[in-house]
Amino acid sequence: MFNPPPEAFENSRDSYRNPWIFGILIIVVIFLFIIMFSLESKSEFLTDPFLQAPTENSVQVVWFTEFPGKRNFVIYGENLNQVVEANTTKLSRTREDQDSMVGKQTEKGLIYQQPIIRDIWRHEAKVIGLTPNNSVPYQIISEKENGENMRSKIFNLAAKPNPGKPLKILLTSDHQLKPMSSANLQKVTETFDKLDAIFFAGDLVNIPDRASEWFDDNRGNAFFPNLQGRANYELEKNGKKTVYKGGELIQNMPLFPAIGNHEVMGIFSMKTSLNYQFSQPYPREAAKDLYPEKPQNINPDTWLKNNSFNTDTYQEIFTLPQNSSEEKNYYAVTFGDVRLVVLYITNIWRVPHLKDNARGKYRERKKDFDNPAEWGYGQHIFEPIIKGSEQYNWLEKELASQEFQQAKYKVVMFHHPPHSLGENSIPAYTNPIQYIDRDENGKITMIRYEYPQQNDYIIRDVLPLLENAGVQLVFYGHSHLWNRFVSPSGMHFLETSNVGNSYGAYVGETKRNVPLNYQEKYAEVGNPNGLEPIIPTIAPLLDENGKPQPFIASNNITAFSIFETETGTVSSYYFDTRKPNSEVVKFDEFQLRK
Numbered sequence: 001m002f003n004p005p006p007e008a009f010e011n012s013r014d015s016y017r018n019p020w021i022f023g024i025l026i027i028v029v030i031f032l033f034i035i036m037f038s039l040e041s042k043s044e045f046l047t048d049p050f051l052q053a054p055t056e057n058s059v060q061v062v063w064f065t066e067f068p069g070k071r072n073f074v075i076y077g078e079n080l081n082q083v084v085e086a087n088t089t090k091l092s093r094t095r096e097d098q099d100s101m102v103g104k105q106t107e108k109g110l111i112y113q114q115p116i117i118r119d120i121w122r123h124e125a126k127v128i129g130l131t132p133n134n135s136v137p138y139q140i141i142s143e144k145e146n147g148e149n150m151r152s153k154i155f156n157l158a159a160k161p162n163p164g165k166p167l168k169i170l171l172t173s174d175h176q177l178k179p180m181s182s183a184n185l186q187k188v189t190e191t192f193d194k195l196d197a198i199f200f201a202g203d204l205v206n207i208p209d210r211a212s213e214w215f216d217d218n219r220g221n222a223f224f225p226n227l228q229g230r231a232n233y234e235l236e237k238n239g240k241k242t243v244y245k246g247g248e249l250i251q252n253m254p255l256f257p258a259i260g261n262h263e264v265m266g267i268f269s270m271k272t273s274l275n276y277q278f279s280q281p282y283p284r285e286a287a288k289d290l291y292p293e294k295p296q297n298i299n300p301d302t303w304l305k306n307n308s309f310n311t312d313t314y315q316e317i318f319t320l321p322q323n324s325s326e327e328k329n330y331y332a333v334t335f336g337d338v339r340l341v342v343l344y345i346t347n348i349w350r351v352p353h354l355k356d357n358a359r360g361k362y363r364e365r366k367k368d369f370d371n372p373a374e375w376g377y378g379q380h381i382f383e384p385i386i387k388g389s390e391q392y393n394w395l396e397k398e399l400a401s402q403e404f405q406q407a408k409y410k411v412v413m414f415h416h417p418p419h420s421l422g423e424n425s426i427p428a429y430t431n432p433i434q435y436i437d438r439d440e441n442g443k444i445t446m447i448r449y450e451y452p453q454q455n456d457y458i459i460r461d462v463l464p465l466l467e468n469a470g471v472q473l474v475f476y477g478h479s480h481l482w483n484r485f486v487s488p489s490g491m492h493f494l495e496t497s498n499v500g501n502s503y504g505a506y507v508g509e510t511k512r513n514v515p516l517n518y519q520e521k522y523a524e525v526g527n528p529n530g531l532e533p534i535i536p537t538i539a540p541l542l543d544e545n546g547k548p549q550p551f552i553a554s555n556n557i558t559a560f561s562i563f564e565t566e567t568g569t570v571s572s573y574y575f576d577t578r579k580p581n582s583e584v585v586k587f588d589e590f591q592l593r594k
């Protein structure tokens, strides 16, 4: 055994006596503790808790981890002395791949070359015994296999508010990890101390089965970090970088989402990229034709979903009000004075151009003419809303219900724009009609899609129902701009999707990419459905000639809207990210009809 010489102890005693060395040692130890603590806290929860589906006396608390946990529970009440156990499930389709920006993968394909399953557990606890209008503190606890308890910060939860309680509700959509989304949500929380709910009109992420887009994209602006104030996104404007944290929102208020095209995942594979799978959601009928032979050992529903499209990840992440369709993608809920009706109105988005390589809105790719497995089938609709469809019948019933008719405010939310200056208001929201042209030998020379304007299901079938039922506000997204409209009877339309970026407003010389030699006329500019856009009432942005613009479509200026039930007003605000120290500007306000 090695015995150190006595002078070694002497020397160490000397250094112990030397205050400089002692001080440095202390600093090193503290530094090591800080590093260990920060590593530990990173490995804790994948998300903070968030609130879902409140009732008169309960609310669901949901969170995610990368381990199942021995026990997962919520403590709540004035002294955090009430306990409720969580039910734990595993997400079934979440994966990462070559395009994920996750962990150490900072460029395409650095670590992953094909999809791999990402194991993520979801914990959900129903907190009961609550009284309306009364919020109480809560905390989540997950116990790891080694017995270590992990705790979140303390947040506040509440049951549904009673009618009459003044509420402030954030109207937002189309975050999709876009550059200004963290700044937008940070400005929401800096402008409003306390909000009561979020209505989210779809397109939460880009690729719904890519786990990191929800939880921990390494650019810092995934869905949950943005809405929980845990983002860390560096936005560069004019050579100056600003880090935005998003806003601590959904820990303390329920989120009511509508499904957008980016929540629908296409064909399932562990080989092709997630981007490709997302881009190929075969219509259900086409999938049945393409794959007539079903394997014996697979559930037919799962088989059909895997070979067409599904919304499983969206449904597994959220708990929506339980009066909905079986698939939960449309529902209605009363929240204070508001009856919110949420519809599943969205179709696959495809490129508008007509070049030979376009698997587009208006045509198939030339090289795929003889290969239906590679067709895109145009901008087909995921869930029918045509008059007589299951969803349409459900909507009719909902609009005739007591809950709907007695509500002070009647709001309908869905993803696809009924009225918009944006790119996605054309073609009409209708099933594409396929035309196949052939030469004299029967060889396919072109596959076209047409969308007759008079068959637009939203305009033709849905809006008359909403008008008759006295709906005051129709709220939607999809084109990434802010604009609004009002019908002759006073029904308001608002698209407040200029959150993280813009796809432009099509007015004047800015024209949409449309086919000019097709049977149908597709609007190059303006709102194809007639209503004129409203100029913001307080501080509209001006064009280069100093004329007020009826929209915000900008990659520098981000917008959000707040619905205040006490006054029935919807106010919109913008923030110029080129001036990080500037205040938000309230630029528009309108009042819902009584």
Ligand SMILES: [Fe+2]
Binding pocket: 203, 260, 261, 262, 415, 477, 478, 479
């Ligand atoms: Fe969209």
